[in-house]
Amino acid sequence: MPVKETPAKEEKPRQDKSYNPQIIEKKWQAKWEANQLYRSVIDKSKPKHYALTMLPYPSGDLHIGHWYAMTPADARARYMHMRGYNVLFPMGFDAFGLPAENAAIRDGVHPMKRTFQNIEKMRKQMKSMGAMFDWEREAISAAPEYYKWTEWFFIQLYKAGLAYRKMSAVDWCPNCNTTLAREQVWGDDRHCERCGTPVIKKDLDQWFFKATKYADELLKFDGIDWPQTVKTLQTNWIDRSEGASVVFKTEIGNHNVEIFTTRPDTLWGATFMVFSPEHPFVDEITATENKQAVEEYKTQAARQTEIQRGAADKEKTGLFTGAYAINPVNQERIPIWIADYVMMSYGTGAIMAVPAHDERDFAFAKKYKLPIVFVIQPEGESEAEQGERNTAYTGPGIMVNSGPFNGTKVNTEKGRKNPGIAAVLDWIAEQGIGKESVNYRYRDWLISRQRYWGAPIPMIYCEQHSWNPVPEDQLPVLLPEDVEWKPTGESPLKLHPTWKNTTCPVCGEPATRETDTMDTFMCSSWYHLRYLSPKYDKGPFDPAEYDYWMPVDTYTGGIEHATMHLLYTRFFHKAMRDAGIVKGDEPMMQLRNQGMVLGEDNDKMSKSKGNVVAPDVLVDKYGADSVRAYIMFFARWEMGAPWDPQGIEGTVRWVRRVWTLFTDPTPPTTVPASDEVTKNLRRKVHQTLRKVTRDFENFEFNTIISSLMELMNEMYKAREAGAAGSNTWKEAQEIYVKMMAPVTPHIAEELWSQLGKPYSIHTQPWPTVDEAATKEDSIELPVQINGKVRDRITVPAEATEDEIKSAALASEVVQKYLEGKEPRKVIVAKGRLVSIVV
RNA sequence: GCCGGAGUGGCGGAAUUGGCAGACGCGCACGACUCAAAAUCGUGUUCCCUACGGGAAUGAGGGUUCGAUUCCCUCCUUCGGCACCA
Numbered sequence: 001m002p003v004k005e006t007p008a009k010e011e012k013p014r015q016d017k018s019y020n021p022q023i024i025e026k027k028w029q030a031k032w033e034a035n036q037l038y039r040s041v042i043d044k045s046k047p048k049h050y051a052l053t054m055l056p057y058p059s060g061d062l063h064i065g066h067w068y069a070m071t072p073a074d075a076r077a078r079y080m081h082m083r084g085y086n087v088l089f090p091m092g093f094d095a096f097g098l099p100a101e102n103a104a105i106r107d108g109v110h111p112m113k114r115t116f117q118n119i120e121k122m123r124k125q126m127k128s129m130g131a132m133f134d135w136e137r138e139a140i141s142a143a144p145e146y147y148k149w150t151e152w153f154f155i156q157l158y159k160a161g162l163a164y165r166k167m168s169a170v171d172w173c174p175n176c177n178t179t180l181a182r183e184q185v186w187g188d189d190r191h192c193e194r195c196g197t198p199v200i201k202k203d204l205d206q207w208f209f210k211a212t213k214y215a216d217e218l219l220k221f222d223g224i225d226w227p228q229t230v231k232t233l234q235t236n237w238i239d240r241s242e243g244a245s246v247v248f249k250t251e252i253g254n255h256n257v258e259i260f261t262t263r264p265d266t267l268w269g270a271t272f273m274v275f276s277p278e279h280p281f282v283d284e285i286t287a288t289e290n291k292q293a294v295e296e297y298k299t300q301a302a303r304q305t306e307i308q309r310g311a312a313d314k315e316k317t318g319l320f321t322g323a324y325a326i327n328p329v330n331q332e333r334i335p336i337w338i339a340d341y342v343m344m345s346y347g348t349g350a351i352m353a354v355p356a357h358d359e360r361d362f363a364f365a366k367k368y369k370l371p372i373v374f375v376i377q378p379e380g381e382s383e384a385e386q387g388e389r390n391t392a393y394t395g396p397g398i399m400v401n402s403g404p405f406n407g408t409k410v411n412t413e414k415g416r417k418n419p420g421i422a423a424v425l426d427w428i429a430e431q432g433i434g435k436e437s438v439n440y441r442y443r444d445w446l447i448s449r450q451r452y453w454g455a456p457i458p459m460i461y462c463e464q465h466s467w468n469p470v471p472e473d474q475l476p477v478l479l480p481e482d483v484e485w486k487p488t489g490e491s492p493l494k495l496h497p498t499w500k501n502t503t504c505p506v507c508g509e510p511a512t513r514e515t516d517t518m519d520t521f522m523c524s525s526w527y528h529l530r531y532l533s534p535k536y537d538k539g540p541f542d543p544a545e546y547d548y549w550m551p552v553d554t555y556t557g558g559i560e561h562a563t564m565h566l567l568y569t570r571f572f573h574k575a576m577r578d579a580g581i582v583k584g585d586e587p588m589m590q591l592r593n594q595g596m597v598l599g600e601d602n603d604k605m606s607k608s609k610g611n612v613v614a615p616d617v618l619v620d621k622y623g624a625d626s627v628r629a630y631i632m633f634f635a636r637w638e639m640g641a642p643w644d645p646q647g648i649e650g651t652v653r654w655v656r657r658v659w660t661l662f663t664d665p666t667p668p669t670t671v672p673a674s675d676e677v678t679k680n681l682r683r684k685v686h687q688t689l690r691k692v693t694r695d696f697e698n699f700e701f702n703t704i705i706s707s708l709m710e711l712m713n714e715m716y717k718a719r720e721a722g723a724a725g726s727n728t729w730k731e732a733q734e735i736y737v738k739m740m741a742p743v744t745p746h747i748a749e750e751l752w753s754q755l756g757k758p759y760s761i762h763t764q765p766w767p768t769v770d771e772a773a774t775k776e777d778s779i780e781l782p783v784q785i786n787g788k789v790r791d792r793i794t795v796p797a798e799a800t801e802d803e804i805k806s807a808a809l810a811s812e813v814v815q816k817y818l819e820g821k822e823p824r825k826v827i828v829a830k831g832r833l834v835s836i837v838v
Numbered sequence: 839g840c841c842g843g844a845g846u847g848g849c850g851g852a853a854u855u856g857g858c859a860g861a862c863g864c865g866c867a868c869g870a871c872u873c874a875a876a877a878u879c880g881u882g883u884u885c886c887c888u889a890c891g892g893g894a895a896u897g898a899g900g901g902u903u904c905g906a907u908u909c910c911c912u913c914c915u916u917c918g919g920c921a922c923c924a
Contacts (some may be wrong), residue, residue: 188921229918232842236920243924261924274924316922341922351924360922441923563919633863634850639843641850650850650863653878660878694854703852706862713862782858787905789858827904832857837904 019659021623025746038132049085051077054557060118062125064613074131078742079696082766090531091133095142101453105485111453139530141523147455148476149540155469172202208444226591233562239441242415246434260347265420268402269375270352276342277301287322301340328433362392452492454517462504462511525572555588595640625744632701673722681718686773808834
């Protein structure tokens with residue numbers, strides 16, 4: 001790509017030397033764009049760095065939260081660029097989704113039109129930020145050339161046996177009029193992650209991705225540098241538990257009822273079974289005389305929401321079915337109950353109840369007078385004593401009443417680490433009554449959405465041949481433009497008169513298309529791949545680009561996606577790795593999360609609360625550089641903070657004062673600086689450089705700005721002392737502007753140019769710390785006596801421990817405290833302090 | 839109930855390996871400039887006292903250490919996640 005020269009526009013010589021961000025920011029943005037400063041192309045002579053920040057939904061307005069996420073990410077990408085990396089820092093839009101469709105229902109404006117208008121506006125707003133986004137690589141998930149490949153990926157998942165259709169009770173948001181994946185239902189009241197409406201259950205035939213196949217691998221985070229909190233959230237979300245699956249037989253029908261238990265060592269204590277009211281065997285096994293009561297209980301349980309059923313402190317209720325099962329370890333006949341504390345959605349929907357060693361089962365047994373048999377005895381406790389218990393016993397002990405295992409030790413470890421469990425696991429396998437088993441809370445990913453504005457699910461249904469994917473050469477399945485906007489709870493695609501009619505790819509007979517669209521998290525699971533080659537049409541990405549840029553080196557974004565996007569994209573990557581489409585085990589090597597900017601009132605920013613901060617207004621008033629600097633300065637990035645509208649004055653002053661320091665032609669003194677002044681200045685410059693470098697590495701953006709402020713204050717003092725014009729001064733200026741460049745790219749470029757340096761500062765190498773220059777000549781050490789600072793001594797930096805010690809002891813103050821006595825102990829922490837114990 | 843993060847001046851925050859707590863900034867006060875104001879520049883700004891000097895203080899209490907914001911234990915507050923999970 002040839003570098004275009006900007007037409008040399010003759011500007012009038014500046015009359016006004018004062019800082020005018022509106023002029024210089026526009027000037028440099030135009031120049032950078034004109035000569036494609038931020039175009040990232042493969043360059044095998046350089047190490048690559050793929051910096052990715054989560055892409056926004058095109059709501060139509062860039063708010064301060066976007067700046068908070070993007071500006072530090074941009075600054076760091078710029079820093080990496082100056083460190084010599086070939087940096088890819090792309091941007092795009094997660095452009096499918098409900099808001100645009102809901103707006104269409106409201107006012108009839110087509111989501112396509114609105115979305116692309118919004119993108120237009122936001123792209124312009126983003127450009128005012130002065131970020132180094134490579135817009136040639138922009139990807140928009142709602143564009144056909146993008147969603148063609150989202151559809152293609154669905155087919156690859158289908159071919160890999162990872163996409164399946166199932167009728168089940170799924171979560172439905174009555175406000176969004178669509179189903180949601182388990183991850184998208186939040187909180188105690190089980191509300192929709194997007195709109196906050198409590199969800200309900202609906203029985204629907206839906207497409208799922210078999211994410212659970214990767215549960216174990218998703219628990220491994222080897223080789224990736226991700227925050228512990230995210231790893232913990234994902235681990236808890238998947239919630240692996242080790243145990244056994246054991247088969248109990250029903251008397252009636254001789255059905256095999258599989259149960260999951262984490263405590264196979266307590267099998268001999270299973271004195272009854274509890275089925276979830278929805279369990280498929282309930283109707284058949286229920287005795288005639290119990291039928292009516294059971295039906296009533298089922299109806300009542302179904303009427304309750306899962307929240308009500310899930311309330312842990314709720315009094316347990318249940319009902320005897322009249323049926324019995326056989327405990328396979330001791331052939332005991334045990335009653336089968338139904339109770340709503342057993343959930344169809346976890347495990348198998350049926351449990352063995354061991355009241356002696358499980359609190360819930362104990363409470364249930366007490367209430368309904370069911371037998372309680374203790375099979376784990378704490379050491380030193382007699383059977384009689386145990387019979388007195390009024391709680392379940394869950395601690396360690398010895399197995400009793402357990403046939404061949406009497407006397408076996410049980411500890412509190414889970415799974416095979418527990419000797420009792422390990423022994424029973426082997427035995428049940430031998431006996432053929434059960435096996436070692438792992439259960440997860442993690443569910444398969446429900447991908448179907450009953451909405452229009454999403455990527456079509458590229459599947460066709462034929463009476464003869466059931467479901468088949470759309471042939472790949474017919475992709476994309478395009479969204480029809482002429483649809484009616486009705487909030488019916490069914491996809492508008494279903495109501496379209498002709499769109500769904502097609503032919504079966506197997507037999508060619510008339511068939512119908514799937515009218516649901518995909519969860520937009522499917523689009524964002526692979527956007528980092530589309531950035532590699534957004535115009536490529538032979539595949540989702542150009543393999544040459546993939547081989548050079550992937551994996552993502554640094555990924556930044558909000559932690560709210562811990563169990564959604566960040567889990568989906570890992571699953572997606574692993575599934576596509578196994579399909580031979582991508583390489584490596586993980587898509588993103590390093591992850592860092594930013595916090596959230598809250599409103600002044602400490603509340604989440606929202607239009608309805610009227611606490612939204614508009615960055616455009618700030619940019620108009622102060623310039624993008626000052627806003628960028630404030631964003632990075634005002635809070636710890638990973639923590640976030642409520643917005644303080646006054647605080648921005650601090651960074652505005654800093655930027656102006658730097659401007660003045662560099663452009664004021666009349667230094668305050670003509671007296672040349674002493675060697676000491678220049679040496680001290682140079683020391684401070686290199687110390688600051690070391691600090692700023694380290695802070696960029698560690699994503700500690702706030703202290704980058706404060707260090708730069710500190711150095712500026714020192715430079716003002718040095719200038720006062722005559723340092724201006726010296727070589728040290730020139731070096732200080734040069735390093736200073738380079739350090740500013742990632743944070744405040746426009747003013748840095750302008751000052752760089754005014755220093756007479758060649759365009760562009762953003763292609764300059766990051767300066768190197770002169771370690772020798774950072775060394776202090778003499779250091780002031782505090783002297784502590786019994787832990788309190790009583791004096792300070794100044795010693796040469798290279799003073800030995802003994803020299804420091806005698807200097808400290810020689811101090812008058814120390815002598816006074818010693819009162820002529822010998823100190824008990826003198827500790828010299830070199831370069832830190834002297835501690836004297838009297 | 840379980841898991842994880844956080845708690846430091848009026849406010850945002852700093853303190854890198856256990857070594858001077860409060861860097862840097864906001865705000866505030868005073869001063870300079872000005873007819874005046876804004877802007878700008880300068881000085882001060884944790885709290886308490888009898889103020890030359892001394893004492894206390896990093897959510898609370900305890901411990902380890904010459905020395906703890908930092909490590910350990912108990913607890914409190916707060917935010918987030920999970921939860922009749924078998």
